[in-house]
Amino acid sequence: MKLYYSPGACSLSPHIVAIEAGVLMELVRVDLGTGQTESGEDYRKINPDGYVPALVLADGDVLTEGPAIVQYLADQAVDKELAPVYGSRARYRLMQWLNFISTELHKTYSPLFDPRVPPDCKAQFTERLAERFAHVAAVLETQPYLMGERFSVADAYLFTVSSWAPHVGLDLSPWPALTAYQGRVAARPAVRQALAEEGLLK
Incomplete structure (x- = not known):
């Protein structure tokens, strides 16, 4: 491959x-x-x-x-065990997270990387992105990974998109659970x- x-x-x-x-x-x-x-x-x-x-x-x-x-x-x-068994309820929960990261986080970054987007519009997208990260952080306050105790493919995706925050001027420090999560995932050998x-x- x-x-x-x-x-x-x-x-x-x-x-x-x-x-x-x-x-x-x-x-x-x-x-x-x-x-x-x-x-x-x-x-x-x-x-x-x-x-x-x-x-x-x-x-x-x-x-x-x-x-x-x-x-x-x-x-x-x-x-x-990077993803729950296909057809299980947990697999659909994983899909839910993957879709959330894709549509609510990943795509919200797009205008922030586009130099043609006016600053006031970027401010609105930054605010929306912060709201979405606040939701994620609330989940990570109760468990180490998005699906619970185990690292999953959703964590690989969240780690990737959350790492873009400094490049668009978004400070993640208001959410210690999220920054701790970034460090936890970054320490994995893979x-x-x-x-x-x-x-x-x-």
Whole structure:
């Protein structure tokens, strides 16, 4: 398998999950500015939408969208318990978290990274993002991970998007449970390995 990624982008989430699951794959870096891979390949021939991640399977089929990819990877190593069993109520709870992170956190960042968006509009999106993180922090005050006592693929995704906060001027320190969570996840060997492989460890 091949994982197409850009350092620190949402593709970091499946990168972490692959390492946690012990799934071997080739990493292919994508320059999102030029739309080319590190070997000069046109990335849009892999994913016509042009964004990461994309996972090319052994048979050549391509999966896109992080929440789908992380569930696929988790299901390749069921014994690692990175996702509840498919069809269980807990699996739907996981999907709930993945959708929340995708729609309420991840996409809310988009205008904050766009230089064309006026400052007053960015302020509104920052406020909305803070409200969503406050909700997450309230959950993490009662349990170490989003699904309870165990790390799951949802945590790989939340860790990734919460790490973008300093880049848009959002201070997460008002939520100690959230910052403690970031430190807890960052200390995991698989997370450290993924960060190192993407050149993100200082």
